[in-house]
Amino acid sequence: MTLSLSLSLSLSLCVCVCVCVCVWQVLLVFAKDDAQSNSFCWACERAGFRCNVARTPEAALESFQEKNHDLIIMDHRHSRYFDAEALCRYVYSTCVCVSVVTQRYVENSNMMSCYNELIQLHHGEIRAQIKLRACNAVFTALEQSQEAIEISSEDQIIQYVNPAYECIMGYQRGELLKENTEVPKSEQNKPDLLDNISSCLRRGKEWQGVYYAKKKNGDSVQQNVKMTPVVGQGGWCVRECVCSGVLMCRCCGCVSDIQQSSKHKDRRKGSLDVRSTTSRGSDAGSSQRRHSSMARIHSMTIEAPITKVINIINAAQESSPMPVAEALDRVLEILRTTELYSPQLGTKEEDPHTNDLVGGLMTDGLRRLSGNEYILATKQLHHIPGHLTTPLSLNDIPPCIAQTMENEDSWDFDIFNLESATMKRPLTYLGLKIFSRFGVCEFLSCPEATLRSWLQIIEANYHSSNSYHNSTHAADVLHATAYFLCKERVKQSLDPIDEVAALIAATVHDVDHPGRTNSFLCNAGSELAILYNDTAVLESHHAALAFQITTRDDKCNIFKNMERNEYRTLRQAVIDMVLATEMTKHFEHVNKFVNSINKPLAALEENGSILTAPENRILVKRMLIKCADISNPCRPLELCIEWAGRISEEYFAQTDEEKQQGLPVVMPVFDRNTCSIPKSQISFIDYFITDMFDAWDAFADLPNLMQHLDNNFKYWKSLDEKKLHSLRPPPE
Ligand code: AMP
Numbered sequence: 001m002t003l004s005l006s007l008s009l010s011l012s013l014c015v016c017v018c019v020c021v022c023v024w025q026v027l028l029v030f031a032k033d034d035a036q037s038n039s040f041c042w043a044c045e046r047a048g049f050r051c052n053v054a055r056t057p058e059a060a061l062e063s064f065q066e067k068n069h070d071l072i073i074m075d076h077r078h079s080r081y082f083d084a085e086a087l088c089r090y091v092y093s094t095c096v097c098v099s100v101v102t103q104r105y106v107e108n109s110n111m112m113s114c115y116n117e118l119i120q121l122h123h124g125e126i127r128a129q130i131k132l133r134a135c136n137a138v139f140t141a142l143e144q145s146q147e148a149i150e151i152s153s154e155d156q157i158i159q160y161v162n163p164a165y166e167c168i169m170g171y172q173r174g175e176l177l178k179e180n181t182e183v184p185k186s187e188q189n190k191p192d193l194l195d196n197i198s199s200c201l202r203r204g205k206e207w208q209g210v211y212y213a214k215k216k217n218g219d220s221v222q223q224n225v226k227m228t229p230v231v232g233q234g235g236w237c238v239r240e241c242v243c244s245g246v247l248m249c250r251c252c253g254c255v256s257d258i259q260q261s262s263k264h265k266d267r268r269k270g271s272l273d274v275r276s277t278t279s280r281g282s283d284a285g286s287s288q289r290r291h292s293s294m295a296r297i298h299s300m301t302i303e304a305p306i307t308k309v310i311n312i313i314n315a316a317q318e319s320s321p322m323p324v325a326e327a328l329d330r331v332l333e334i335l336r337t338t339e340l341y342s343p344q345l346g347t348k349e350e351d352p353h354t355n356d357l358v359g360g361l362m363t364d365g366l367r368r369l370s371g372n373e374y375i376l377a378t379k380q381l382h383h384i385p386g387h388l389t390t391p392l393s394l395n396d397i398p399p400c401i402a403q404t405m406e407n408e409d410s411w412d413f414d415i416f417n418l419e420s421a422t423m424k425r426p427l428t429y430l431g432l433k434i435f436s437r438f439g440v441c442e443f444l445s446c447p448e449a450t451l452r453s454w455l456q457i458i459e460a461n462y463h464s465s466n467s468y469h470n471s472t473h474a475a476d477v478l479h480a481t482a483y484f485l486c487k488e489r490v491k492q493s494l495d496p497i498d499e500v501a502a503l504i505a506a507t508v509h510d511v512d513h514p515g516r517t518n519s520f521l522c523n524a525g526s527e528l529a530i531l532y533n534d535t536a537v538l539e540s541h542h543a544a545l546a547f548q549i550t551t552r553d554d555k556c557n558i559f560k561n562m563e564r565n566e567y568r569t570l571r572q573a574v575i576d577m578v579l580a581t582e583m584t585k586h587f588e589h590v591n592k593f594v595n596s597i598n599k600p601l602a603a604l605e606e607n608g609s610i611l612t613a614p615e616n617r618i619l620v621k622r623m624l625i626k627c628a629d630i631s632n633p634c635r636p637l638e639l640c641i642e643w644a645g646r647i648s649e650e651y652f653a654q655t656d657e658e659k660q661q662g663l664p665v666v667m668p669v670f671d672r673n674t675c676s677i678p679k680s681q682i683s684f685i686d687y688f689i690t691d692m693f694d695a696w697d698a699f700a701d702l703p704n705l706m707q708h709l710d711n712n713f714k715y716w717k718s719l720d721e722k723k724l725h726s727l728r729p730p731p732e
């Protein structure tokens with residue numbers, strides 16, 4: 001007795017080429033269960049094949065049409081049930097198959113022989129069929145692809161073009177597939193480009209670059225081309241190149257075989273005429289439009305640097321050993337998908353202080369609750385109060401104030417002393433002294449009186465009611481900036497204009513700060529958040545207001561006598577530095593500094609060019625003002641404690657107001673009833689300060705700051721270990 005085994009290899013027309021060669025599908029057509037059918041069922045299970053059983057020819061066809069089985073086993077022993085040969089013929093005629101192979105199997109219900117039979121079929125005959133099927137599926141994908149595809153032999157004779165190629169290039173296949181037609185070339189390509197391409201491909205290397213292809217109407221079209229030579233079996237040379245959506249595959253004989261398939265000839269007819277394709281209706285029209293959009297995208301000559309980086313890595317991957325290629329895969333994944341400069345915080349269970357600080361300082365709004373509009377009182381700009389117009393020049397500074405500023409060039413200078421001596425106007429006095437030390441008036445060609453007025457009006461626009469963001473903080477940042485500007489490496493890299501810009505930026509960097517964070521302003525729908533689209537709200541305001549105040553009145557316009565271009569350069573530098581104090585960009589600035597400055601400096605003997613490159617000078621200035629701005633954890637312990645108390649108080653006041661106004665509480669840990677200040681300082685230092693100052697110290701050499709930072713950190717730790725929440729231990 002014999003059974004018919006019909007091996008039908010169905011062709012998937014799916015363009016995404018989802019030919020599954022892993023799980024084989026088997027259809028058993030047996031009118032009744034018996035030992036033979038049971039053995040085949042068992043064998044399928046054992047071999048890991050998926051098995052369906054049909055009892056009638058109709059059920060078999062229905063099942064086959066649904067699942068496209070790879071193997072059909074029909075019971076040919078009892079013609080009274082059904083005609084197996086007719087069923088075979090039907091399978092031949094109905095399915096879109098690459099091939100159908102029929103074999104006979106002599107009845108043997110031994111399970112192992114059924115199993116062996118299946119395995120043999122799977123490994124023998126079927127393998128080749130599967131390869132053919134895969135080839136066919138790939139070919140189908142090429143035909144259906146919206147990318148234009150060209151296949152040519154090694155000597156540039158066209159072997160194949162797909163319908164999309166016809167559409168884009170305007171040729172008809174028939175014209176190109178005539179004997180010995182060469183790939184059309186545009187004269188706009190430099191001759192050495194074509195030589196370079198061929199020599200590259202001959203060496204087995206991929207080529208990628210901009211290439212002019214020639215369309216049928218004679219136009220040259222600029223395309224971004226990638227050509228990959230692929231060496232095939234038996235000395236065949238397969239080359240592949242993707243060019244602005246044109247995949248050119250210089251290929252071997254198997255391509256010609258594919259072209260001879262009558263089915264494809266038929267399909268070719270349908271797409272030979274571009275006009276007929278486009279006039280076929282809206283689908284065809286939109287696909288045509290997509291072709292040209294894709295072509296435009298591919299031929300974009302303006303490439304973002306990240307695209308170049310990704311292309312370079314892609315190219316490096318091809319010639320890299322497996323572990324390197326895999327590592328590069330991970331690199332690409334990060335480059336393509338990740339916010340590059342923001343470290344990813346772990347889970348929410350991590351330290352709530354860190355979470356809140358990060359949430360509070362590193363996010364803008366975009367979490368605004370509706371119905372919670374909060375408009376800050378429209379602000380009247382401050383004018384210089386009468387009692388502050390006293391100091392006429394440096395020489396007129398009262399001795400008690402001058403005395404407190406004697407050691408202003410030391411890192412341990414006590415800004416709070418100056419705050420009390422000046423009745424909360426330390427910025428004007430310290431500004432006069434520091435600006436004079438750096439010769440700012442000479443640089444700006446401005447009278448000292450103008451500088452004084454400017455300092456006064458800027459200081460008047462700081463809010464003395466803020467516990468932290470008041471003019472003492474600005475004076476502190478100015479002090480730190482001046483200190484850093486005296487460091488050798490900093491001096492080597494910055495020009496006088498950079499120094500002046502840094503001093504001005506430090507002075508104005510928080511002007512008119514409302515004592516609330518960006519997130520708060522965005523959540524509250526404040527006027528400023530609306531004006532600046534919830535983006536770098538405060539920093540944009542500080543920079544803009546500083547220039548408004550300065551240029552509004554000649555009396556305090558320190559830029560008045562500057563040459564226009566110099567003013568523009570200075571203005572740009574000041575704005576850039578003020579914006580750099582925005583904490584959402586913290587890690588971006590620090591990482592860029594480390595990658596572009598710290599690391600190259602550590603690797604090179606000669607560092608002049610690194611220090612003075614314009615793009616690096618910008619990074620140095622940003623890092624300088626950032627470090628000055630949050631240098632309070634590196635100040636002597638008593639000063640550091642005072643700053644921690646002030647910033648905590650400002651955060652507490654914000655939380656109070658958020659609760660009162662029914663706004664989202666941005667930093668819930670900063671609740672005056674529950675907050676552990678030591679913990680918050682530990683988190684702030686751990687997350688924002690340590691790495692940044694390590695990098696800055698490596699550049700500018702600041703052992704005293706690092707020592708203070710270490711001491712201060714230990715201090716906060718010791719309080720925390722004693723479970724204390726306050727700034728200081730209770731008195732003995
Ligand atoms: P700025 O508003 O320009 O002073 O930016 C610095 C940011 O760091 C501000 O949001 C401050 O609230 C924050 N900050 C500065 N010092 C501390 C500190 N000791 N603890 C917590 N946050 C701080």
Ligand code: ZN
Nearest residue numbers: 473509510629
């Ligand atoms: Zn600040």
